[in-house]
Amino acid sequence: MFGWTGTILRVDLTKGTITREATDPKLARDYLGARGLGGHILRSEVDPKTDSLGPDNKLVFAPGPFTGTFAPSAGRFNVVTKGPLNGVLAASNSGGSFGPELKYAGYDALIIEGKAAKPVYLWIKDDQIEIRDAAAIWGHNTLDTTDLVRAETDEDAKVSCIGPAGEHQALLACIMNEMHRAAGRTGVGAVMGSKNLKAIAVSGSGAVKVADPERFKAAVMKARKLIQAHPVGGAGLKAYGTDVLVNILNQVGALPTRNYQDGYFPTADKTGGESLAAKQLVRPKGCFSCIISCGRVTKVDNPAYAGYGEGPEYESAWGFGSDCGIDDLDAITKANFLCNEYGIDTISLGSTIACAMELFERGFITAKDTDGVQLTFGNTAAMVEMTRKACTSEGFGAKLAQGSYRLAEGYGHPELSMTCKKQEMPAYDPRGVQGIGLNYATNNRGGDHVRGYTIAIEVLQNGAVMDPHVTEGKAGLDITFQNLTGALDSSGACLFSTFGIGGAELAEMLSALTGVEYTLDEFMLIGERIWNQEKLWNLKVGYTKADDTLPVRLLKDPIKTGPSKGEVNHLDQMLPEYYKMRGWDEDGVPTKAKLKELAL
Amino acid sequence: MAKVLMIHPDKCTGCHNCELACSFEHEGQFRPAASRVQAYTWEREGMTVPMMCQQCDDAACVKVCPTGAMHRSATRANLVDWNEQVCIRCKMCTVACPFGNARYDAASSSIFKCDTCQGAPECVTFCPSGALEFVDDEQQVRSRKKAYAAKFREAFQEVS
Numbered sequence: 112m113f114g115w116t117g118t119i120l121r122v123d124l125t126k127g128t129i130t131r132e133a134t135d136p137k138l139a140r141d142y143l144g145a146r147g148l149g150g151h152i153l154r155s156e157v158d159p160k161t162d163s164l165g166p167d168n169k170l171v172f173a174p175g176p177f178t179g180t181f182a183p184s185a186g187r188f189n190v191v192t193k194g195p196l197n198g199v200l201a202a203s204n205s206g207g208s209f210g211p212e213l214k215y216a217g218y219d220a221l222i223i224e225g226k227a228a229k230p231v232y233l234w235i236k237d238d239q240i241e242i243r244d245a246a247a248i249w250g251h252n253t254l255d256t257t258d259l260v261r262a263e264t265d266e267d268a269k270v271s272c273i274g275p276a277g278e279h280q281a282l283l284a285c286i287m288n289e290m291h292r293a294a295g296r297t298g299v300g301a302v303m304g305s306k307n308l309k310a311i312a313v314s315g316s317g318a319v320k321v322a323d324p325e326r327f328k329a330a331v332m333k334a335r336k337l338i339q340a341h342p343v344g345g346a347g348l349k350a351y352g353t354d355v356l357v358n359i360l361n362q363v364g365a366l367p368t369r370n371y372q373d374g375y376f377p378t379a380d381k382t383g384g385e386s387l388a389a390k391q392l393v394r395p396k397g398c399f400s401c402i403i404s405c406g407r408v409t410k411v412d413n414p415a416y417a418g419y420g421e422g423p424e425y426e427s428a429w430g431f432g433s434d435c436g437i438d439d440l441d442a443i444t445k446a447n448f449l450c451n452e453y454g455i456d457t458i459s460l461g462s463t464i465a466c467a468m469e470l471f472e473r474g475f476i477t478a479k480d481t482d483g484v485q486l487t488f489g490n491t492a493a494m495v496e497m498t499r500k501a502c503t504s505e506g507f508g509a510k511l512a513q514g515s516y517r518l519a520e521g522y523g524h525p526e527l528s529m530t531c532k533k534q535e536m537p538a539y540d541p542r543g544v545q546g547i548g549l550n551y552a553t554n555n556r557g558g559d560h561v562r563g564y565t566i567a568i569e570v571l572q573n574g575a576v577m578d579p580h581v582t583e584g585k586a587g588l589d590i591t592f593q594n595l596t597g598a599l600d601s602s603g604a605c606l607f608s609t610f611g612i613g614g615a616e617l618a619e620m621l622s623a624l625t626g627v628e629y630t631l632d633e634f635m636l637i638g639e640r641i642w643n644q645e646k647l648w649n650l651k652v653g654y655t656k657a658d659d660t661l662p663v664r665l666l667k668d669p670i671k672t673g674p675s676k677g678e679v680n681h682l683d684q685m686l687p688e689y690y691k692m693r694g695w696d697e698d699g700v701p702t703k704a705k706l707k708e709l710a711l
Numbered sequence: 712m713a714k715v716l717m718i719h720p721d722k723c724t725g726c727h728n729c730e731l732a733c734s735f736e737h738e739g740q741f742r743p744a745a746s747r748v749q750a751y752t753w754e755r756e757g758m759t760v761p762m763m764c765q766q767c768d769d770a771a772c773v774k775v776c777p778t779g780a781m782h783r784s785a786t787r788a789n790l791v792d793w794n795e796q797v798c799i800r801c802k803m804c805t806v807a808c809p810f811g812n813a814r815y816d817a818a819s820s821s822i823f824k825c826d827t828c829q830g831a832p833e834c835v836t837f838c839p840s841g842a843l844e845f846v847d848d849e850q851q852v853r854s855r856k857k858a859y860a861a862k863f864r865e866a867f868q869e870v871s
Contacts, residue, residue, distance in 0.1 A: 179741050181731040324735070335839075394757065395840075396757050401726045401728075406757075
C-alpha cells in the first residue's frame with residue numbers, strides 16, 4: 112500500500128500477547144486513518160455501553176495516511192477510545208513526532224486492549240515489541256517519564272505517556288508526546304492509566320511509500336505556497352501563536368469571561384499572543400512536518416511562577432485567564448506548564464476552576480471545601496494552586512480533576528457547569544458567535560471547537576465572511592466544517608492547514624500519495640461518514656436530542672458588556688435546520704436513507 | 712563562486728521537513744532514517760539543530776577512503792562526492808568524520824552524506840523557517856552577522 116503501511120499492531124495487556132493484522136484496503140479508503148479508521152475499529156470491537164475505564168475498553172493510536180510525509184502540517188495522529196469524561200467515541204488529536212514514528216515502525220494503528228496486572232510500558236522497535244515493567248517510572252511527570260523511558264530504550268525514541276493525572280484516572284487526563292504535545296480532550300489519559308500503561312516508546316526505521324512521487328510533490332508544493340501566502344497560516348500563527356486570538360475574540364465580544372458570566376474582558380490584552388511574544392517567547396516551534404509553527408517555547412522569569420516549557424496556546428490562555436478573571440500571563444503560563452508536566456487538559460481544567468470560582472462566589476462552596484483557599488475570580492495565586500492540586504489529585508483538586516460537570520452537579524448546581532455533553536466548552540462565546548454555539552450543541556465530542564471551527568468564517572473571515580451575530584446559514588456552515596474536519600483529521604492533516612488550503616488540495620495530495628483517486632466530493636463524503644459514525648455511537652451510549660443543547664446561561668442570560676452586549680444564543684433557530692440538512696429525523700437520528708448513502 | 716549549505720539552529724522550528732525532503736529526493740519515499748540531514752531535538756528546551764555534511768576542504772572522510780570512493784568533486788566546487796561503484800563499504804569514512812555526518816545505511820548498503828542534491832538542496836527548498844540556506848560561500852555568514860549587527864544598531868539607537 113501507499114500512504115498506509117498495510118499493518119495494524121494489536122497488544123493485549125491482559126494476556127501479554129502481540130499480534131499483527133493487515134490493514135483492510137477498503138476500510139482505509141473509506142475511513143482514511145486516525146479519527147476515522149480508529150473510530151471504525153472501536154465501533155466494531157467495543158460496546159458503546161462498556162465501562163470507559165474497564166479492561167474491555169480499547170485504546171487506539173492511529174496516524175493518518177499523510178502522517179510521516181511532507182504534506183504540509185500533516186504529521187498528526189489520534190488517540191481513539193471510549194472517552195471517560197462523557198462516553199463519546201473520543202478521538203483526541205495530537206501533533207508531535209509519535210504518530211510519524213509509528214508509521215516508520217510500520218503501523219497504521221496500534222490497538223491496546225485489556226489491562227496489565229501492574230504498571231508497564233510498551234517498547235516498539237520496528238517489528239520487535241516488548242511489554243516492559245514500569246514500576247520505577249510510575250509516579251513520574253511526563254518530562255521525566257520521557258527521559259526515563261528513553262534511558263531504557265533508545266535515546267531518540269518517540270515517547271507518548273501519561274503523567275500522574277492519568278495514573279489517578281482523572282477524567283481530564285491527557286496523553287502527552289514529545290513532552291509538550293497533548294492528545295488533550297475527553298480524558299484519554301485516564302483510559303491509559305486504567306490499563307496500567309505508563310508509556311509507549313517507538314523507534315521506526317521504515318518508510319512511508321508514495322504512489323506517484325512527482326504528482327505528490329507538485330501537490331504538496333502548491334499546498335505549501337497557499338498556506339505560506341495566507342495571513343494567518345503563513346504569518347500570524349508563527350508570530351503570535353494561537354494566543355493571537357485573545358484580542359480578536361475580545362474585540363468581537365466573544366471571549367468568555369468569569370465562567371461565561373460575560374463575553375468581554377477589559378484587560379485581556381495582557382494575556383494575548385502579542386504580550387506573550389514580548390514577554391515570554393523563546394522561539395516558535397512546529398510539530399512534525401509543520402510549516403506554520405504556532406507552537407510557543409516559553410520562559411517565565413517572574414520568581415513566583417518561574418518555569419520553562421511550551422505554551423500556552425489560546426484555549427489555555429483563556430481557560431486560566433479571562434474565564435477565571437485573571438490577566439496575569441506569567442501565572443497562566445505556569446498553570447499551563449503544570450498541566451503539560453502532569454498530563455491534564457488545560458481547556459477543561461481552566462473551565463472547571465472557573466466553575467469552582469463561581470460556586471465559591473455564590474456561596475455554594477466555602478473555604479472548607481477548597482482546602483482553605485479563597486477561590487474568587489481574579490485570585491491568581493489560587494488559580495495556580497488549584498491547578499497544582501488538580502494535577503496531583505490532592506484535596507479539592509481531586510474533584511476538579513473530574514471536570515466541571517461532576518463538580519457542579521455534586522454541589523447541586525449543574526447549571527454552573529459550562530459543558531456540552533459533560534465536556535467543557537472552549538474559548539468562543541456562543542452568544543457572540545452564533546454558529547459556534549450550534550457546533551458545541553451538535554458536536555459529537557461535546558464542548559469542542561476543533562471539529563466544527565466556524566470561527567474561521569464568522570470571526571476570522573477566512574475565504575468568506577458571515578456575520579457572527581446572525582443565525583441564518585449557520586447550519587450549512589457548521590455541517591461543512593464538521594464534515595471537512597472529519598476527513599481532514601482522519602488524513603493526518605492539521606486543522607490550521609485550512610488557513611490556506613481546503614478539501615480540494617487535501618484530496619489531490621491524498622490521491623497522489625495513496626494511488627486511490629479522491630474527488631473533493633468523495634473527500635467530503637468521507638468526513639460526513641465519519642461524523643455519522645460518531646453520531647451512531649453516541650446514540651447507543653444513550654445521548655438524545657435533549658443533549659444537543661447549550662448550558663441554559665447561554666440561551667437565557669445576555670452578555671453583559673462589550674461588543675456583543677445583550678446577545679444570547681438562538682440555538683432553536685438553527686438546530687431543526689441542522690438536523691434536516693444532515694438528513695436526520697426531527698429527533699436528530701440519521702435516517703436509513705442517509706446511512707445507506709454513507710455505506711454505514 | 713560556489714555555494715555552501717548554511718545552518719541557522721536559532722531559526723529552526725524542529726519540523727523535520729528537511730529530513731523528509733532529503734529522504735524523498737533520494738529514495739522517492741519518506742524514510743527519515745535515509746536522510747542525509749538529521750535534525751536533533753532537545754525536547755525540554757524546545758531546541759532543534761540540523762546536522763549535515765559540511766563538505767570540508769580538508770576532508771577526513773576523503774583522506775581515509777582506501778578506494779577513492781569518497782572524493783572531492785572535479786566538476787562541482789564545494790562538494791565531497793561519494794562513488795557508489797568504487798566504494799567497498801569499509802565504513803572508514805563514517806569513523807573518520809568528526810561530526811558523524813557520513814553514515815552507513817544497512818537497508819540500502821549505502822554511505823549517506825549530503826550531496827547537495829547536485830546543487831539544488833531539497834532540504835533548503837522545504838525548510839519553512841530559513842534555518843537552512845544555500846548561499847554563495849563568500850556570503851555564508853552574512854545573514855548571521857547582519858542579524859547581530861542589527862542588535863548593535865538597536866542598542867546604539869537607544870543610547871543616542
